[in-house]
Amino acid sequence: MALNVPGLIAVIIFYAMTLVTGLWAAWKARRNERNKRQTEVAIVGGRNLNIFVGLFTTTATWVGGAYINGTAEIVYLPTKGLAWVHAPLGFAATFIMGALFFVKPMRSKKYVTMMDPLQETFGDTMGSILFIPPLLGDIFWFASILASLGATVRVILDVNGYLSIIISACTVILYTLLGGLYSVAYTDVIQLLFMLVSLWICVPFALLNSASENIAYTAVHELYQGPWIGNIQPKYIARWLDDLAFLSLGGIAWQTYFQRVLAASSSKQAMVTSYLSGVLCAIMGIPSILIGAVAASTDWNQTSYGLPTPYERDEANMILPLVLQYLCPTYVSVAGLGAIAAAVMSSADSSLLSASSMFAYNIYKKMLRKTASDREVLWVMRLSMVLLGSAGMGLAFLSNSVYDLWFLSGELVYAILFPQLCCALFIPSTNVYGSAAGFFLGFTLRLLGGENSLKIPPALHYPGCILVNDTYIQLFPFKTFTMLVSLTTIIVTSYLARVLFMKKILPIRWDVCNAFQKDPSQHSENELEEQVGLQTT
Structure with a gap:
């Protein structure tokens, strides 16, 4: 030619x-x-x-x-x-x-x-x-x-x-x-x-x-x-x-x-x-x-x-x-x-x-x-x-190879970033603790699901996982499942963190991410609680 x-x-x-x-x-x-x-x-x-x-x-x-x-x-x-x-x-x-x-x-x-x-x-x-x-x-x-x-x-x-x-x-x-x-x-x-x-x-x-x-x-x-x-x-x-x-x-x-x-x-x-x-x-x-x-x-x-x-x-x-x-x-x-x-x-x-x-x-x-x-x-x-x-x-x-990497990163955006964006826009009460938990759990679950194009076998076999020509295929909708688990984790963990700190179950000084305080040296715990609209019981 x-x-x-x-x-x-x-x-x-x-x-x-x-x-x-x-x-x-x-x-x-x-x-x-x-x-x-x-x-x-x-x-x-x-x-x-x-x-x-x-x-x-x-x-x-x-x-x-x-x-x-x-x-x-x-x-x-x-x-x-x-x-x-x-x-x-x-x-x-x-x-x-x-x-x-x-x-x-x-x-x-x-x-x-x-x-x-x-x-x-x-x-x-x-x-x-x-x-x-x-x-x-x-x-x-x-x-x-x-x-x-x-x-x-x-x-x-x-x-x-x-x-x-x-x-x-x-x-x-x-x-x-x-x-x-x-x-x-x-x-x-x-x-x-x-x-x-x-x-x-x-x-x-x-x-x-x-x-x-x-x-x-x-x-x-x-x-x-x-x-x-x-x-x-x-x-x-x-x-x-x-x-x-x-x-x-x-x-x-x-x-x-x-x-x-x-x-x-x-x-x-x-x-x-x-x-x-x-x-x-x-x-x-x-x-x-x-x-x-x-x-x-x-x-x-x-x-x-x-x-x-x-x-x-x-x-x-x-x-x-x-x-x-x-x-x-x-x-x-x-x-x-x-x-x-x-x-x-x-x-x-x-x-x-x-x-x-x-x-x-x-x-x-x-x-x-x-x-x-x-x-x-x-x-x-x-x-x-x-x-x-x-x-x-x-x-x-x-x-x-790079196309396969792009596809995997796109799935990570779906499983990790999409629920984070939804929470940031529609559930502003969520916080950094929930975000971190949702990120790492979503990331882990997605990798455990495997990626055939990159020759990563699944470590987690969801219901309906079948073996075809020496390759495992996940028939379960695990990408969407991972996204929903990540979303739920963000919401639940954020709520738990808020309750634990605002109800004094955990001391406010343990709030290492400063999610519920601006400056611990300048604010009392009662003032911090008022900032987020919660009263100590």
Whole structure:
């Protein structure tokens, strides 16, 4: 296979357009810095993003390379099929529930990041510990989507994937560093439009290829493999619901979502944007579903790819670029590659901005240097972008391994951070003792559940744990169970700690976290009790 020169030129043009858009947005951000704090402009865009830009940047953040590639892969897999595609429905549920329950509480106090209510409720130290799961999640997400782009470029352009990873990472780091949320948001508009148009251009060519059967027929009839519509066996229903709950609720507790919620010009606009983003996310999954269906309906022996099939070659994770390469004309496959590149960059810049924002504002400003100037915080944020982006770029070379790490960190965010955020926003009486207990119990239970992709066998076998091909599969909804246990632990432990200290069962001097006292040397125990509204009995 020779170098695809037209495709390479097209990709270079797309990258140039993205970079120019990002630099223009950076210039726009600098104009707005004159009347507002620099960090507020960089992190939440000065809180004045219009609904159009807000809709596109929110949707583009979720519709990344993992979304469009992963959806096609699951539809194609004979062991899965459409019935196991959770992302479109799960992401739609994320935005709807976010709009219903989380937008107003977050905006009412004018928070800057998702970590603000956590630090406000549980203290700076516990807040810094809670920062670890989303930090790792953002880094691994950045790395995994760059890795998917590298693999796609290798298939379609016959260019070393390492080169595309490096160029993509440097481009994203540059415009995100210069313009913050403005650059990310405005480049997301270009990237989402490019994705929308390019993927739909590819679909008709793939559907009409002579090597593919009618997908309406293969949806329910076995031809080249099992029906691509798939099925859910009764014993797997609990696991299916667990995965859906993980995507629906676990997607809320991410800075990338709240960054856009807090950047909207009003609460009403933020809610409308969230609702519409859910709908658009679901729509953006349709081209990938159709491409996966085409792949499952294709006689690969009639293409230059030949036999064995991608599934038999263990290349199912590359099914979308393979369809573009072998079932579409060259110029169409190039458009598809542009769509994948756009999806990757739209998610990569968001994860980079998310991690650096929380580190600079919540860790550096609130904990390490409380007297830091606005300009100093901005420079720390930029430096962290370079460091975190470089780390993610290095991890991208691990390919599948880093994707597995991202998935595990996402589950930790669901099991640990989501219940913490719920308590901070809706149960303000919870405290640091409950937070710490919920964190460590949730973390322990999730690791004991095992992770097959990382070859971590389960130490805790839940009901229905079965052994398939020397691999244990947990049929019990243990991810959601872990989240609920963590949530219950936070509430119960917080209540017990309050009772033990306020009823003098434990001396107030044992309150090492200062949850019920401001300064023991200046306040009597009775005064401390009055501060929390409890009377000594």
